[in-house]
Amino acid sequence: MTKEKRQTEPFVHVTRRADMNKWVKLAIRLGAVLLSFLIILIVASAITGDGLGLTVKYIFDGNFATGFNTEEMFKNVMFLLGIAVALAPAFKLRFWNVGAQGQVLFGALCASILAFYIGDKIPNALLLIMMLIVAVVGGALWALIPAVFKVKTGANETLFTLMMNYIAIQLVACFIDLWKGKNSALPNFNIHGIDSIFGLKYGITYLIVPLIAVIVFVYLAKTKQGYEIAVVGESMNTAKYAGINTSKVILRTIAISGAVCGLIGFLYVGNLCRLSNTADGGYGFTAIIVTWASQFNPIAMAAIAFGIVFFEGGAGGIVDKHSNILNAYFSYIIVAIFLFLLIGCEFFINYRINFSEKVKEFFKKIFAKKKKTQAETEEETARPAEDITDDKLVEELPDDSPDEGVPPADPPQNGEANKEVE
Amino acid sequence: MDINQTQITPDSEEAAGIEVPAVKFVGVTKVFGSIIANSDVTMDLRRGEILALLGENGSGKTTLMNMLGGIYYPDSGHIEVDGKEVAIRSPRDSFDLGIGMIHQHFKLIDVFSAIENIALCSPRGEKYSLKATEAKVKEICDKYGFEVNPKQKVYDMSVSEKQTLEIVKVLYRGADILILDEPTAVLTPQEADRLFDVIRNMRNDGKSIIIITHKLHEVLDISDRVTILRKGKYIGTVETKDATELSLTEMMVGDKVELNIARSEPQNVSECVRIEHLTCLNKYGVKALDDVSFTVNNGEILGIAGIAGSGQKELLEAVAGLQKVETGSIVYTDRETGEEHQLVGKNPRQIRDLGVALAFVPEDRLGMGLVGSMGMTGNMLLRSYDKGGHIFTETKEPRRLAEEVKEELGVLTPGIETPVRKLSGGNVQKVLVGREIANAPKVLMTAYAVRGLDINTSYIIYNLLEKEKRQGVAVVYVGEDLDVLLALSDRILVLCGGQISGIVDARTATKQEVGALMTRFKVSREEPAESDVAEDKEAGND
Numbered sequence: 001m002t003k004e005k006r007q008t009e010p011f012v013h014v015t016r017r018a019d020m021n022k023w024v025k026l027a028i029r030l031g032a033v034l035l036s037f038l039i040i041l042i043v044a045s046a047i048t049g050d051g052l053g054l055t056v057k058y059i060f061d062g063n064f065a066t067g068f069n070t071e072e073m074f075k076n077v078m079f080l081l082g083i084a085v086a087l088a089p090a091f092k093l094r095f096w097n098v099g100a101q102g103q104v105l106f107g108a109l110c111a112s113i114l115a116f117y118i119g120d121k122i123p124n125a126l127l128l129i130m131m132l133i134v135a136v137v138g139g140a141l142w143a144l145i146p147a148v149f150k151v152k153t154g155a156n157e158t159l160f161t162l163m164m165n166y167i168a169i170q171l172v173a174c175f176i177d178l179w180k181g182k183n184s185a186l187p188n189f190n191i192h193g194i195d196s197i198f199g200l201k202y203g204i205t206y207l208i209v210p211l212i213a214v215i216v217f218v219y220l221a222k223t224k225q226g227y228e229i230a231v232v233g234e235s236m237n238t239a240k241y242a243g244i245n246t247s248k249v250i251l252r253t254i255a256i257s258g259a260v261c262g263l264i265g266f267l268y269v270g271n272l273c274r275l276s277n278t279a280d281g282g283y284g285f286t287a288i289i290v291t292w293a294s295q296f297n298p299i300a301m302a303a304i305a306f307g308i309v310f311f312e313g314g315a316g317g318i319v320d321k322h323s324n325i326l327n328a329y330f331s332y333i334i335v336a337i338f339l340f341l342l343i344g345c346e347f348f349i350n351y352r353i354n355f356s357e358k359v360k361e362f363f364k365k366i367f368a369k370k371k372k373t374q375a376e377t378e379e380e381t382a383r384p385a386e387d388i389t390d391d392k393l394v395e396e397l398p399d400d401s402p403d404e405g406v407p408p409a410d411p412p413q414n415g416e417a418n419k420e421v422e
Numbered sequence: 423m424d425i426n427q428t429q430i431t432p433d434s435e436e437a438a439g440i441e442v443p444a445v446k447f448v449g450v451t452k453v454f455g456s457i458i459a460n461s462d463v464t465m466d467l468r469r470g471e472i473l474a475l476l477g478e479n480g481s482g483k484t485t486l487m488n489m490l491g492g493i494y495y496p497d498s499g500h501i502e503v504d505g506k507e508v509a510i511r512s513p514r515d516s517f518d519l520g521i522g523m524i525h526q527h528f529k530l531i532d533v534f535s536a537i538e539n540i541a542l543c544s545p546r547g548e549k550y551s552l553k554a555t556e557a558k559v560k561e562i563c564d565k566y567g568f569e570v571n572p573k574q575k576v577y578d579m580s581v582s583e584k585q586t587l588e589i590v591k592v593l594y595r596g597a598d599i600l601i602l603d604e605p606t607a608v609l610t611p612q613e614a615d616r617l618f619d620v621i622r623n624m625r626n627d628g629k630s631i632i633i634i635t636h637k638l639h640e641v642l643d644i645s646d647r648v649t650i651l652r653k654g655k656y657i658g659t660v661e662t663k664d665a666t667e668l669s670l671t672e673m674m675v676g677d678k679v680e681l682n683i684a685r686s687e688p689q690n691v692s693e694c695v696r697i698e699h700l701t702c703l704n705k706y707g708v709k710a711l712d713d714v715s716f717t718v719n720n721g722e723i724l725g726i727a728g729i730a731g732s733g734q735k736e737l738l739e740a741v742a743g744l745q746k747v748e749t750g751s752i753v754y755t756d757r758e759t760g761e762e763h764q765l766v767g768k769n770p771r772q773i774r775d776l777g778v779a780l781a782f783v784p785e786d787r788l789g790m791g792l793v794g795s796m797g798m799t800g801n802m803l804l805r806s807y808d809k810g811g812h813i814f815t816e817t818k819e820p821r822r823l824a825e826e827v828k829e830e831l832g833v834l835t836p837g838i839e840t841p842v843r844k845l846s847g848g849n850v851q852k853v854l855v856g857r858e859i860a861n862a863p864k865v866l867m868t869a870y871a872v873r874g875l876d877i878n879t880s881y882i883i884y885n886l887l888e889k890e891k892r893q894g895v896a897v898v899y900v901g902e903d904l905d906v907l908l909a910l911s912d913r914i915l916v917l918c919g920g921q922i923s924g925i926v927d928a929r930t931a932t933k934q935e936v937g938a939l940m941t942r943f944k945v946s947r948e949e950p951a952e953s954d955v956a957e958d959k960e961a962g963n964d
């Protein structure tokens with residue numbers, strides 16, 4: 001019956017890969033980051049007309065030019081990381097909590113209410129501790145609302161948590177309006193705020209956020225409750241089979257997720273002594289990507305948070321020098337390029353691209369023409385990690401780089417990756 | 423029933439003698455991995471006949487039809503339609519050949535109305551016009567006696583109405599050859615009768631119809647000819663008028679195959695689980711188990727036979743504490759202490775906390791028994807993760823256990839931390855069974871423990887069950903292969919439509935006897951066109 005089968009093989013087809021070596025994975029991801037930096041430089045330079053070197057300088061200036069810049073940058077990294085950490089337990093549970101923004105804001109609001117009404121009546125240390133507690137509890141309660149509905153009625157948590165964001169934003173706006181009175185500025189609270197330590201304004205934040213990150217990851221990876229979260233996230237039926245009380249696990253986990261968001265809200269109010277309805281720094285949503293892209297790895301999470309904030313700051317640096325042609329939205333373009341490549345490279349990790357024999361021959365011909373003199377033996381002993389990255393480049397931009405390295409259709413790991421996955 | 427087979431449609435240009443079959447399978451083979459779904463099947467469907475395709479679960483009926491429907495492509499062999507060899511590469515090709523398949527799971531869009539769903543399937547090139555579609559649909563309905571409300575949304579429809587819509591849909595597309603995959607499984611007896619009426623109308627209009635079923639009385643009631651498949655192989659075709667339930671059962675189950683299972687005589691048999699008047703509802707609120715009473719004994723393998731969906735799943739899950747019990751009791755007696763525990767109303771953890779050593783290998787291995795994204799170690803933890811007083815999980819013991827299971831059952835895995843999802847079906851099952859046996863159970867329940875496994879792995883599982891039995895464990899083996907059930911079990915309980923249709927001694931029973939109990943229960947005491955699922959209607963009939 002072969003005669004009835006498809007006559008022509010498609011030029012390219014995509015198949016799922018078996019497990020890839022973790023170093024190769026890392027290399028691909030790092031390659032994607034470098035490539036994104038390169039593209040960002042090219043795009044930014046093309047728009048501004050600056051040289052590449054100058055653009056690099058502006059990007060670093062945006063982050064490190066002054067102590068203020070550097071401080072802001074690391075504060076932002078911590079906030080983004082903190083929210084991403086907060087989302088990790090929820091996502092591990094496959095509870096699509098997109099309400100981090102609301103949970104942060106509500107936590108911040110709870111802390112602010114204390115600061116505004118009794119800020120000057122009780123000792124500062126006591127006040128801060130009370131603010132911390134109410135913010136954490138507030139964030140947890142705000143997150144619990146959709147969780148309770150999810151458990152009781154099966155309400156869709158994604159829509160629910162999303163809508164809760166807007167309620168929180170308006171609620172905060174309402175209080176700001178109430179508090180600012182005749183002034184048009186945002187209300188500043190008459191409190192001392194969190195002390196700086198080690199001469200760093202946000203020193204406490206630098207301590208708390210990584211600490212929480214470590215605690216959350218130990219919790220997820222090593223504890224019984226973390227195990228329950230993983231099982232429930234994977235399959236409700238399996239969880240029931242194992243005798244896990246799924247409702248309890250959902251409520252508990254989402255409360256933890258919300259509590260960490262509330263903590264971030266407290267850090268905002270505690271550090272800045274004011275409330276704004278952008279207290280989450282717009283990171284409530286960005287954090288979703290950070291959590292996902294890191295695949296629950298805390299170091300990756302910190303690295304990605306840093307990357308996003310770095311490029312944001314860098315874009316700010318470029319905009320500063322070209323405010324006549326650029327505005328704040330420029331940073332969205334820059335961060336988008338970074339995220340696009342970072343997430344896009346997962347495709348090459350999960351799938352392999354198979355070229356048909358025809359295409360392979362075509363590439364081989366070109367390769368043979370251009371590199372007649374080079375011996376084949378050289379590529380056989382080639383370095384696996386970089387090869388994959390090169391291949392990826394070639395596969396992505398097949399037109400401009402056939403002569404860059406080994407033939408693209410023939411990545412290393414060949415035999416291993418072809419294993420059948422059931 | 424009318425048995426006018428070899429009816430030639432009036433418009434057929436063939437002379438009566440040299441009739442060209444509407445569809446002919448020639449040596450069709452389809453293999454999935456190591457599983458042979460169809461092996462060298464040659465059969466035909468005549469014009470203007472109703473052909474019943476009969477076979478047990480897993481006999482390859484649906485796979486064969488899916489090749490006609492364009493869902494699968496034969497690995498070897500070919501299909502002829504109207505005498506011409508054709509290549510059906512997609513459902514679209516199938517439609518173009520005038521073949522319409524009505525799947526068990528309806529392919530309808532819930533938020534669309536009936537007419538919108540049909541218009542969605544308009545033949546290529548036709549203008550989208552709800553009005554024109556409606557007129558044509560009305561014509562079809564009048565012709566064959568369907569009742570379709572064109573404005574009704576699918577989500578408002580009953581199962582029977584959805585099915586009607588599916589049939590009208592394929593007729594609208596101009597199908598001459600209709601395949602119905604177990605159409606009565608979801609219908610009440612009255613609805614099934616109505617369906618049979620329209621099927622006959624369609625046949626009389628010259629359509630060729632294949633109906634997949636494993637209900638003998640329906641076969642006898644509606645079909646002109648019966649084709650029997652067994653374990654993927656074509657067994658034969660008979661004229662319905664010459665067939666009896668007994669002859670069909672014999673063809674369906676086949677001769678006894680001797681299996682090399684060393685069955686021991688039960689030792690120290692005593693009562694372990696006593697189930698009395700157990701009634702459970704399935705997720706649709708229909709009785710899945712109806713007043714079931716039996717005992718499971720220590721040191722014995724109780725086989726449970728039955729057509730899929732006769733209540734096996736609910737029965738095991740009720741004992742495991744996963745299925746809500748409406749009425750009845752499940753009492754467990756500890757063979758060492760003599761303590762009795764009522765299991766009804768307890769969840770799996772409460773049952774475990776009572777000290778009831780109950781192991782359960784569910785049918786859905788990765789969806790219920792295991793956590794696919796975790797390695798063997800993580801899965802070994804599933805039943806015991808909450809042991810010990812501290813908050814951290816203990817991984818040393820499960821890791822040791824994982825190594826042990828890997829070693830003893832020969833699990834092929836790159837490492838014990840490789841996600842079990844990535845293992846093959848047989849290895850997944852070994853992990854699951856290995857874990858369940860490792861906990862030194864006193865009751866071991868398995869659902870379709872060897873489904874999809876190759877022969878060697880199957881024997882590993884059989885021998886494990888046999889070993890557990892010899893250690894005094896009460897083993898429950900839900901299976902679909904009668905040869906295995908007869909060779910492995912001590913007693914066989916046969917379920918039919920949620921009721922026990924018989925408990926037989928596996929050493930003396932014949933395959934025909936068990937096969938008949940699986941299918942005949944209802945027929946022997948009720949009207950022929952009775953359906954299995956319709957417990958609610960049945961109550962009305964009594």
